[in-house]
Amino acid sequence: MQVDRRRIIGPGATVALAAVALSGCITSRVENSREGITGIGDGESVVIMARSYHLGNETEDKYINCVEDALARGSRGLRVIPHREFIDSLFPWFEPRTAPAETKGLPKLMQRPGVAEKIAGSGVRYIIWLDGDTERVAGGGSLSCAAGPGGGGCFGFAWWQNDADYNAAVWDLKGLESAGNVSADVSGTSFLPALVVPIPLIARARAAACRGLADQLRSFIVDDSEA
């Protein structure tokens, strides 16, 4: 049977091209600083948590879920324990008010009744603390829309810039010490030109920061042991 490849490739390529053409501009920088040797064994897992909002942190739930999904995805995916499940199982020691702010609080935490056993049972080797957020830092232009009995339309041009700055502190629960930090700093400028029909060219800064941070975290935790 002969397959018309143009029919299969055509729509996919068009969608891909449109996606590339219709996205805004993104610049990103992902860095890490290592403080200890990492590695993860079979049956070991990680948990992603937000730094406490009592300390002014604004990390979005959406971002934490995104990093959890991205770290767990694929053949090299890590075993990720959902953060709410972890927090509930160790109540009240990882509530926003009571969670340890520094690794020097870990030895005392592990001595509390049942804590070390719960953590060992869940297989959590690393706690990854996220802080940071995505903010709109600039914007401009003007866009107006009108509608009447004969139809409607928009005219103008608007743009805005979002900065997504996130930091992940990796704590190794085996050595009760900090393993290092990974950070993602992504800036995205979106455009919205409109000539009757608005054409959004969206730069997804938060999504890019999520992918970048998750990829770097995976390398940070796994690759060191493979080297």
Added chain:
Amino acid sequence: MTANKCLRLYGAVLVSAALGGCAANVTMEPPKIPAPLIEKMPVAVGLRIPEEFEHYVHEESVLGREDWTIDLGSSNAALFTQLFGYMFEEVEVLGPDDDASTFDIDALIEPSIDAFEFSVPKQSKTDAFAVWIRYRLKVYDRDGDVVANWPVSAYGKSQSTAMASSDALRRAAVLAMRDAAAVMILKLDAETGISGMGDAVGDTAAVPAVAPAPAGGEQTEVQTTALEGANDDAG
């Protein structure tokens, strides 16, 4: 249908849509507090649930544009019943009119709400709903004397972007209740000395749920955050 009727119906729909956008009612389900990783105190306590805990409603107007009503229902009663069930060997739940002297208890705890406040994204200029609750715990000894009168301030915050506004406010209230639970687990004994009041449960020496801080009072003991002290001292 006449044109007049049609206009009236259209107007009614517009008015109800406009009113619907200006008022929000949130009803709380009783929260489920996870079993804490602590040792129970060998004390038999009576927990007097005040009438307001069965049906607490808070209303707030936001800059004259929105009216919010949050009905906490019996969530406060559920919070304290669950929490003290986890913290003490024996808990007797008393109604508002029960005579505590007829119960075989070491101490009586009477919680109440001093203040309840919340903010919505329009007020805080963020994506978050925030809830503040200040409870007050009065602790009485076996003779009926007040031995402690302790305010407990709690805070919860939830972002509105991932869920409907009412869900976000509900979540913020649950987080505030969990925060209050965490404060009580950490500090109830230090603030009230309740673990030393136990005679009704066996002969074992009283054991606090959370070991007291060392003489030096190092912060690492309970992994405190910067605001903990400030929150608890409020009120």
